[in-house]
Amino acid sequence: MRLCAERVDWRVHGRRLLDDVSLTVEPGETFGLVGPNGSGKTTLLRVLAGLRRPKTGRALADGRPMHAMKPHEIARAIAFVEQQADTLDRLQVREAVALGRTPFLSPLSPWREEDDAIVDRALAEVGLEAMDERLWHTLSGGERQRVHIARALAQRPRALLLDEPTNHLDIRHQLSILRLVRRLPITVVVALHDLDQAMDCDRIGVMDGGRLVDIGPPREVLTLERLRHTFGVHADFLDDPEQDRPVLRFRRAL
Numbered sequence: 395m396r397l398c399a400e401r402v403d404w405r406v407h408g409r410r411l412l413d414d415v416s417l418t419v420e421p422g423e424t425f426g427l428v429g430p431n432g433s434g435k436t437t438l439l440r441v442l443a444g445l446r447r448p449k450t451g452r453a454l455a456d457g458r459p460m461h462a463m464k465p466h467e468i469a470r471a472i473a474f475v476e477q478q479a480d481t482l483d484r485l486q487v488r489e490a491v492a493l494g495r496t497p498f499l500s501p502l503s504p505w506r507e508e509d510d511a512i513v514d515r516a517l518a519e520v521g522l523e524a525m526d527e528r529l530w531h532t533l534s535g536g537e538r539q540r541v542h543i544a545r546a547l548a549q550r551p552r553a554l555l556l557d558e559p560t561n562h563l564d565i566r567h568q569l570s571i572l573r574l575v576r577r578l579p580i581t582v583v584v585a586l587h588d589l590d591q592a593m594d595c596d597r598i599g600v601m602d603g604g605r606l607v608d609i610g611p612p613r614e615v616l617t618l619e620r621l622r623h624t625f626g627v628h629a630d631f632l633d634d635p636e637q638d639r640p641v642l643r644f645r646r647a648l
């Protein structure tokens with residue numbers, strides 16, 4: 395699915411949270427959104443997810459304006475893992491993940507064996523298959539995060555939006571979730587604070603003060619000058635013979 399933001403402005407009480415943002419994410423692309431705290435990443439993700447209708451500009455999914463799409467149409471196509479996702483207190487892990495199938499169910503299209511298989515697969519993809527009967531309130535922060543990701547995967551979306559999905563995750567699960575996300579054959583837009591992890595995206599966009607100030611392949615965008623200017627850090631790139639890209643090493647804050 396191709397996701398577009400066209401000249402999107404978003405203001406709250408006269409303050410511009412998004413300032414003339416235009417962006418196209420191509421089908422199958424893994425696109426990283428980076429930027430300092432408060433730069434507008436979450437706001438832009440919410441616009442691309444069809445949750446916020448911009449007052450100026452518009453969001454499009456495969457060329458269709460999202461404000462003209464019905465909520466269930468959007469829910470069948472786009473999954474969004476938010477930073478502060480809702481609590482699912484009385485649910486078991488499996489039931490929480492099964493919620494991802496909701497947009498596809500109706501009296502004429504009840505739950506089927508195929509839906510069970512999709513939920514099984516989503517649980518396995520995030521490594522939660524052994525915990526499927528655990529109650530939500532007994533889970534750690536990282537386990538809850540993986541449940542939210544599994545629920546989004548169970549939606550079988552054509553576009554997946556993730557807001558800092560590796561928050562709360564230990565390093566093993568950070569790496570496995572990012573690897574999983576990169577390998578999905580669908581459009582992925584992921585807000586990330588870890589700039590070294592962002593280096594593995596196909597392209598990245600840099601947000602700064604509500605503006606999309608640069609966009610392109612990570613190595614071209616994340617220059618040492620950009621790291622100083624937008625992120626306020628001194629850094630170096632170090633060659634890593636184990637990888638086909640250099641590794642970012644942060645030295646100190648400006």
Ligand SMILES: Nc1ncnc2c1ncn2[C@@H]1O[C@H](COP(=O)(O)OP(=O)(O)OP(=O)(O)O)[C@@H](O)[C@H]1O
Nearest residue numbers: 406411429430431432433434435436437438585601
């Ligand atoms: N409803 C709102 N009313 C007023 N200000 C808001 C509202 N929503 C967001 N903001 C402000 O807009 C700015 C952008 O917020 P946003 O959450 O999009 O940033 P972000 O880049 O995702 O930040 P972070 O990296 O901290 O998650 C922030 O300064 C935030 O305080």
